[in-house]
Every structure is written in structure tokens, then in C-alpha cells.
Amino acid sequence: MVIAATFSSMLFVDLKGLRGLFLGLAVLLFVGFLDDFRQLDARRKFLAQLGAAVLMMYFSKVFLVSFGDLLGLGAIVLPDSDLLIWAVTIFCLVGVINAINMIDGLDGLAGGISFIAFLAFGLHASFADARVLMLLNLAFAGAVLGFLRYNWSPARVFMGDAGSLCLGFTLGFMAIAMSQGEDAVFSPVVPLLILAVPISDTLTVMGKRIIRGRGLFLPDRYHFHHILMRCGMVREKAVMTILGISLLLSGITIFVPFYQPPEWMLFGVYVFYFGGYVVTSQFIVSMMKHGLKDPSYQENDGKREERGRMIIGSWVRILLKGLDYAKILRKDVRYEISLQMRCRLADGQTVIEGWIENVSRHGCMAMVPDLKELQQHIGLELILPLDHELHIVSIEAEHIWFNEEVNGRYHGFHFLEIEQNEQEIFYDFLTRCRRHKKKQ
16 A cells, blocks of 8 residues: 555656655554564564654644644634654554554455545535645555455454554544644544544544553453444454444535534534443443343442442433344344353364353354453354254354453354254244243
């Protein structure tokens, strides 16, 4: 992607003033390659990001000075202090780099978000007749689009840190260069909306890690796509949902040059999205896990929870119930049961026992304490009680998420393949579950 965008830029773009961008890209491409090759520690990658940011600012003279009129009280401008301006620019640029890097968790996700962002930046540049920035964004958009051809699920090529760091750096450069100075293409709040999905996801995940006392750069399963998969979405639909949200927020900014809404209104759109995401990400996992009936929102060891949390939890629970009944999040009815199961790993030898807590025609959620890592594919053996006998049904499944709680490890599985005769036994069991549920 970097080679394709660089050669396209050399052919069609006036590169004057862009030396800092391409020097920073070279640093991150090299360090990202080393990390993909032999796994560098977070400190070295962070130092490389700082170096790339310094090169960008020194050679391209791109600085973050103004945040715009976010509150309707006048533009928020940094004091005339070189040290403060450099520090804030580095902080925001490194934040965008890591936002793209951290959201790169599913096939086509980071690439799709980057493509939408480059396209949006390019459109804004064309509206402002900023030809160099328009062509530069189109060069990167075309490179990413060509990569997505092979990165879309099932992916044959992966960008790794070499790709995600470079994409994040370039998007951060565009966000700053196009929103600052006398020749600014748009107000500073516009790139905040265009990059709202990765930025919000990173801020939320970082906050959760701080609260849990985990390292900021240690991987976990609390990203936006993990939450959607816990709701019953398969990987492809989770990616399409996130890209749809990113496209919607970016599309809102396209109308800014024509209708010129106040900046505080655009910032309000971002705050609304960010607030909704934080609230739902906080409550959705436990509610879905316990069938939207988690008693912790009503009683906790005989003591009432805080009133604010209860009110929020009640509203979120009502919303999720509505989505659940409308089959927007879940396509199938889920039955709460306690069912013994076994997980057979890819080596064919390792067998781990667990208990299914809810099941549908196309998936299940189970507590498997000894399953500590996410598996690409896994063999499940469901032990079904039918007609006073135990029937073992074997199902090939996709392991789409897991979440470690105090009382155990919960896992989500999406069923892929089941033999015809065993499928009949399984559907017969679900039919009896449905009849039993109606009687209740």
C-alpha cells in the first residue's frame, strides 16, 4: 500500500512540503516490518511513532494549533508556546496512529475505515480546490482499495503493524494538515467525525484498561467489533456494521461545505455517538450474557446499585430487548439452558469440557474455564438429553469471542457445519426447548 501510494504520488502530485510525511512513513514502515517479523515491544514502537511525528512536524511544518469552536464560546486555540504545540500535535498524531492500529482486529476493518476516511478527506479537498491534498488522498484510497481486494474475508493478505501504523500516521497527517492554518480545508471537528469510530473505540478501550489496572498496550477483547460479535453477529456482519457507522458519520461531514452548520453542532454529533458507544459497551456484554435479565442492575448482595447506573441500565436493557425481539442483533431465538459440552481443538487431541448457557439454531454461548485462547475453528460436542437418553451431536464452529469474568470464562461460538442426521437431533432438541418456553 505504501509503495503504491508513494509511486502514484511521485507521478501525479506536487510533493513540495510533503517530505516530512514520507520520511515518517518510511520510519513506521521499517519499524512495523520489524515488529511483524520478530515482535518488537510496545516501547520501541512508541518511540518510532514519536520519531515519525517529529519528522512530520520538522520537515512539513504541520502543527495542531486550534481545536475550533467546539462549545460555541469561541475557537479553542493553544497558547503561543512551541513546546506545548509540539507536545499536543505529537499526542494527537500518535493517538490516531494507535487508533487505527488497535481497531485492526477483523478482516477488512482497518482497511475499510481507512478507505472511507481517505475518500472523505479527498472529497473535502476537492470542494476546497486543494488539488495536491485531493490527489494525495486519492492515491492512498486507491492503494487501500487494491489491498482490500485481498484482505476482505476470508483474507489472503494481512497488513500487520507495518500497514496499520502507516495508515494511521497518514490519516493523522491529513486530519491536522487539512484543518489548521489559513489554508485549512475544513474545521478541526470534521476529521474528528470522519475518524470517530477508531478514536472512540481507542478512548473507551484505554479507559477500561486503566480501570481494570491492565497495561495500555496489552491486547484484550473489549473493542467495538468484539462487542458486536458478543451480540450474535458473525465477523463479516460486524465489519459491515462498523463500516456503515463510519460511512454515515463521514457522510454527515460532506454536507458541511454546503450548509455550514456551527462547529459546536458537529461536535455535539460526535459527543452523542461517543456517549452512546460508551454506555452500550459498558452494559451490553453482561445483559446479552444473561439474557437481558442481569440482576446486578437491581440488587447486589441485598444493596441497591447507584441510582444513575440503574436508570441507564434500565434504558439500555429496554433498548436491547427491543432490538432482540426485532431480531436486529440476533437472528434466532435463544434458549437459556444448562447443557454439558466438549470442545475439541484443532489438533484433534485436546478436549476441554464446559457448559452451554444459551443456544440457538446458529450458535451458542458457553462457560469453558480451561479454554484460554481464541480459536479460529473448533469442534463442539453437545450432549443432548432426549427421550431419557443422551445424544452427542458434533458441530464444527467458529470461535468468535471470549470474555474473562470473575466467575469464569465465557465464549461465543457460531455453528458452521453439522451432519444431516445430527442436525435433525439438534433441531428436535430446540423444538422441545421452544415448547417448554411457551409453557412457562
